Amino acid sequence: MGVKERKQREKEYREQSILAAAKTVFLTKGLVAATIDDIAAAAELGKGTLYRHYRSKEDIMLALSEQAFRELHQRYVAAVAKGGSGLDKLLRTRRAFFQFTMENPAYFGFIAFFESPFSTNAPEQLADIATTTHQLMMELRDEGIADGSMRKDIDANLLAYSIWGTSYGMMQFIVNKGSYLMEPQHTDPAAQFEAYIMLLESGLRAPAG
Known part of the structure; x- marks a missing residue:
């Protein structure tokens, strides 16, 4: 060497x-x-x-954000590789996100930092990872339409943004234990996220027949 x-x-x-x-x-x-x-x-x-x-401290936080997004994307790829319909794969990526967050609370904090207005710069490589993940969600939507598992009337780009926004918001609620509520309901995090998955599946599944 x-x-x-x-x-x-x-x-x-x-x-x-x-x-x-x-x-x-x-x-x-x-x-x-x-x-x-x-x-x-x-x-x-x-x-x-x-x-x-x-x-700076922010540079360190952004480097850790990049690590977090890379590992999360790897989880998505592994979830998709297990097969099934386009809808099955998409829902599996959401469960992968839940598992990732529960196992890596620090990483979720770095993702939250990147999403916040306090992040003043975004490294190109971090933006590239986010774009790659966004593209994966759009591809799963197209696959779901092709195999008949997903409805056809949702724009792929809007769907990808909605998937991220709702699942990220759901995990914020779970991580913060519903702290905005006057009297938080102490539900099991996994059960709470599965309720979200149920609603997501219902909204995305193609109508019968």
Whole structure:
């Protein structure tokens, strides 16, 4: 291995170590309260060294957002690979989203940050992942129409946006435990999400006959 390759590998290793430390800090302290000092301490680095890799806390959060979106998209691809009708595959991606969020609450926070008005820049690669996922949802809609499992009167682009908006909103409600309610109903998260899946399936399924 040449000197250039070794330095690049060391750089990548250091950046992954910083992101792993940051993920733990954000999960423990929250996105707002966590500081660069906290992240540097957790990564066992001086702030100067950390700043050579990431210019700000927001840059770290956006890097983690990219990680989150990449892993989530991989979950979608795996869900689609299991086969079935276009509608089956689409609904399976929603369940994959639920499972991903429940297993990775920190990652969901980073996705929420990217979706918020507080995110002032969006790396091109992150936007590319979001576009790829959007395209996948449109393709599943077309597949569902072709195999007769989904209704034909919903625009593919609008459907893809609606799928993301409703499932993201549902997971926000679940993660926040319905905190906007005066008297939250303590329902099981999986049961709550399955109720949403039921409504989604009912709205998308092609009419009989």
